[in-house]
Structures are given as structure tokens and as C-alpha cells.
Amino acid sequence: MKNGETAGSARHWFLAGMMGIFSLPATILMLSFVGFCAFTAQAGIPVEQVVFMVGAVWALPAKVILVSSILGGANVLTAFIAVTLSSIRLMPMVAALVPEIRTQRTPTWLLLLLSHFVAITAWVFAMERVQSVPRERRIVFFAGFGITLVLANMTLVGVVYQFVTEFPPIVAGCLFFLTPVYFLASIWSSARHPVIYVALAVGLVAGPVFYWIAPEFDILLAGVGGGTAAWLAERSWRQRKEARA
Amino acid sequence: MTVLEGWWAYVFIAIAGWLATDIWRWLGVLAGNRLREDSEALNWVRAVATALVAAVIAKLVLYPTGVLEQSPLWLRLGSVVAGAAAFFAARQKPAIGIATAIGVLAVGLYALGF
Numbered sequence: 001m002k003n004g005e006t007a008g009s010a011r012h013w014f015l016a017g018m019m020g021i022f023s024l025p026a027t028i029l030m031l032s033f034v035g036f037c038a039f040t041a042q043a044g045i046p047v048e049q050v051v052f053m054v055g056a057v058w059a060l061p062a063k064v065i066l067v068s069s070i071l072g073g074a075n076v077l078t079a080f081i082a083v084t085l086s087s088i089r090l091m092p093m094v095a096a097l098v099p100e101i102r103t104q105r106t107p108t109w110l111l112l113l114l115s116h117f118v119a120i121t122a123w124v125f126a127m128e129r130v131q132s133v134p135r136e137r138r139i140v141f142f143a144g145f146g147i148t149l150v151l152a153n154m155t156l157v158g159v160v161y162q163f164v165t166e167f168p169p170i171v172a173g174c175l176f177f178l179t180p181v182y183f184l185a186s187i188w189s190s191a192r193h194p195v196i197y198v199a200l201a202v203g204l205v206a207g208p209v210f211y212w213i214a215p216e217f218d219i220l221l222a223g224v225g226g227g228t229a230a231w232l233a234e235r236s237w238r239q240r241k242e243a244r245a
Numbered sequence: 246m247t248v249l250e251g252w253w254a255y256v257f258i259a260i261a262g263w264l265a266t267d268i269w270r271w272l273g274v275l276a277g278n279r280l281r282e283d284s285e286a287l288n289w290v291r292a293v294a295t296a297l298v299a300a301v302i303a304k305l306v307l308y309p310t311g312v313l314e315q316s317p318l319w320l321r322l323g324s325v326v327a328g329a330a331a332f333f334a335a336r337q338k339p340a341i342g343i344a345t346a347i348g349v350l351a352v353g354l355y356a357l358g359f
Contacts, residue, residue: 024340039311049254057262061301064310066262073247079261087266089297092290094273099282108278115270120298169359173312174347180305181325181346183298185332185339199292203299208307210300219304223297231292235285 013137017144020125021152028182029060029121029149030156035175036060037157038164043071047161054154059119060179062087088220092227093123100130101138110139117146120183128190194238199230316354324350 020026033054040050045067057063065086069079094115102111118126126142133141167175187200206226210218249257280287306321313321328346335341 024343028343035311044248046248046254049249049258052255053258053262056258057266059266062262062266066258066265069261070249070257071247076257076261079257080265083261084265084268087269089294089301090266090269091273091276092294092297094270095277095280096287096291096294098274098277099280099287102278108274111274111278112271115274116267118270118273120301123294169312170351170354173316173354173359174351176305176309176311176313177321177324177347177350178343180302181328181343182339183302184325185328185342187295187298188332189337189339193288193291195288195292196295199295200299203296204303206296207300207303211304211308219297219300222300223293226300227293227296228289230296231289234292235288 008134008137010137010140013133013141014144016133017141017146018148020129020145021148023125025121025125025182025186026149026152028178030153031175032060032179033153033157034160034164035172035178036063037160038167038172038175039064040067041161041165043067045070047158050161051154051158054157055150057083058116058150059087059090061120085217086219089223090118092223093120094118097123097126100127101142103136103139106139114139114143114146117142117150122146122149124183124186124190128186131192195231195234198234199227202226202230202233312359316357316359320350320353320357324353 037050041047053063053066057066062083066079066083069082074082097118098111098115122142122145125145130138130141184200187196191197191200203222203226206222206229207218210221210225214221276290280290306325307318309316309321324346327349328342331345332338332342
């Protein structure tokens with residue numbers, strides 16, 4: 001089969017991915033980056049370091065923890081541990097995305113390279129949109145979106161850095177709040193598997209519970225423990241339904 | 246508050262930021278390459294990934310940093326509940342839910358004198 005002809009050219013889908021910069025998730029992420037930029041500017045981190053951080057780390061929660069560690073005077077090993085513990089979630093996220101976007105011929109090095117562009121927003125966006133992209137073009141589509149989003153936010157942070165310290169508190173508060181509210185709405189509306197709803201509900205409760213029990217490992221425990229519980233519950237519900245049918 | 250200077254700042258960010266996050270992404274690729282799209286294992290991975298993100302969401306709402314640190318919990322929870330109600334009333338349109346939640350928060354912050 002000539003995939004190139006039936007699926008549209010790679011360039012077409014790369015551009016389609018790039019156009020994702022004008023989507024609601026990309027807009028919200030950029031507003032969140034303005035909020036992050038305000039946080040770093042107030043803390044006195046030089047703008048070149050902030051831009052470098054956006055490109056190199058990319059995941060927003062990891063950057064917030066990195067900046068907090070730097071400000072707290074942590075040494076490089078302590079900062080590494082704090083950031084890496086907070087970023088374990090990237091592994092199951094990437095692992096869930098890879099089977100959706102690869103074909104049998106996708107080279108592993110390309111997936112390793114493109115995985116850098118995975119963070120919560122790109123993940124939510126990709127899981128939602130790739131369904132409408134022909135499978136052999138999903139990689140280019142994701143590359144177009146991911147690369148554009150990172151470069152746009154590096155530019156954005158570099159430009160707005162000198163203006164953000166004068167934001168009124170209400171604006172700063174609302175910018176911060178956009179992120180959790182957006183994640184909630186988009187995960188719920190883009191879920192294609194029943195287990196997602198269960199896991200979302202369980203995780204929302206498990207997060208604070210584990211924060212209370214073991215604050216250093218709360219996210220990890222809530223994810224693995226809560227996620228496994230959600231999966232078991234959904235699976236037994238599904239099997240009972242199948243047995244009855 | 247400490248601020249890093251010179252080349253060391255970039256080495257610091259590369260080790261404690263770049264490497265610290267990308268190793269998990271690389272492990273994710275290696276694990277995801279072995280998962281079949283219709284497998285029960287992938288279903289479990291989906292559940293864990295979603296629960297992790299949900300825990301991050303809950304933390305951002307319950308324990309925010311910056312300006313919202315001083316805002317009352319009932320206002321933040323109320324905003325999320327109002328947003329969720331609007332989201333379901335509007336047939337699960339994300340933009341409606343988000344706009345409602347942020348609107349309620351903004352009005353609340355203003356009324357409280359922020």
C-alpha cells in the first residue's frame with residue numbers, strides 16, 4: 001500500500017501538528033508559562049537560565065521543583081533527586097502514548113528523541129487528537145506539535161520576562177489556577193477508555209491522602225496505588241458485565 | 246534565596262532538570278515499545294498515568310504556591326465545583342468548564358480584596 005498517497009504527505013501532517021499551537025490546550029499552557037515566568041522573575045533567576053530551563057526540562061511541575069530547589073540552596077544531587085522523583089509519572093505517560101503513535105517501522109531512536117516533548121499538556125493533546133490522524137502520520141503530527149510548543153514557550157518566556165513582575169495578584173492567581181482546571185476538563189472530555197474516569201476520580205482523592213501519609217512520595221504512591229486500584233475495580237466490573245452478556 | 250551564576254547554572258539545570266526528567270521519558274519509550282495497544286498491561290499503564298496526573302491536579306488545588314497560597318480553600322474548591330457543574334451542563338465542553346472555574350475564582354479573589 002502506498003501510504004504517502006492515502007494518508008496525506010508527511011509535511012501536511014507536520015504542519016497540522018504545528019497548527020496545534022492555536023488550540024485551547026496550547027493557549028492555556030502558554031498562559032501557565034507566563035505564570036511560571038512571573039515566579040522565576042520575582043525569584044531573580046536570570047532570563048537566559050529560565051529560557052534554557054524551558055527547553056531542557058520542559059515539564060512544568062519539574063521546573064517548579066527545580067527552581068524551588070535552586071532557591072533553597074540545594075546541591076545538585078538533592079535537586080536531581082527531588083526533580084526525578086516528581087517526574088516518574090512521565091514514564092507511564094510516555095509508555096501509554098508510544099503504542100498510540102508508533103508503527104511497526106518507527107525507529108526507537110526517533111521515539112527516544114521525540115519523548116523529550118512529552119509533558120502533561122502535549123500528552124493530553126496527543127492522546128486526544130492522534131485518533132483522527134492516520135497511524136503512519138502520527139509521529140510527524142506529534143513532532144510538529146511538540147517542537148512548535150517548546151520553541152513558542154521558550155520565545156514567550158524570553159519576551160514576557162521583563163513585564164511579568166507587575167501583574168496584579170488576581171491575574172497571577174488565575175494564571176496559576178488555569179493549569180489544574182484545564183487538566184481536569186480535558187482528561188475527562190478526551191477519555192476513550194472507562195478506566196480513565198475511575199483513575200481520575202481515585203487519583204484526585206489518593207493525592208491528598210498520600211500527601212498526608214507520606215508527603216515525599218505522595219504523587220508516586222497515589223499514581224501506582226490509586227491507578228492499580230482503579231484498574232482492578234474497572235477490570236472486575238468489565239469482567240462481570242462480560243460474564244452476564 | 247540562592248541564584249546560580251555562570252556556566253555552573255547550566256550544568257546544574259542540565260543534570261538536575263534535563264537528565265532528571267528525560268531518563269523517565271526514555272524508560273517510558275522502552276516500556277511502551279513492548280506494550281500492545283489492546284493489552285490489559287496498557288490499560289494498567291493508562292490507569293497509573295491518569296491517577297498520577299490527577300494527584301498533581303489535587304495538589305495544585307489544595308496546596309497552591311504564590312498568590313493562591315493565601316486564598317481560602319473553600320474558594321478554590323468552590324471554583325472547581327462550579328466549573329465541573331458548568332462543564333457537565335454544557336455537554337462536557339472544556340472551555341465552558343474552565344472559563345466558569347476561573348471566573349468564579351476571579352470574582353472571589355476580588356471580593357476578598359486580593
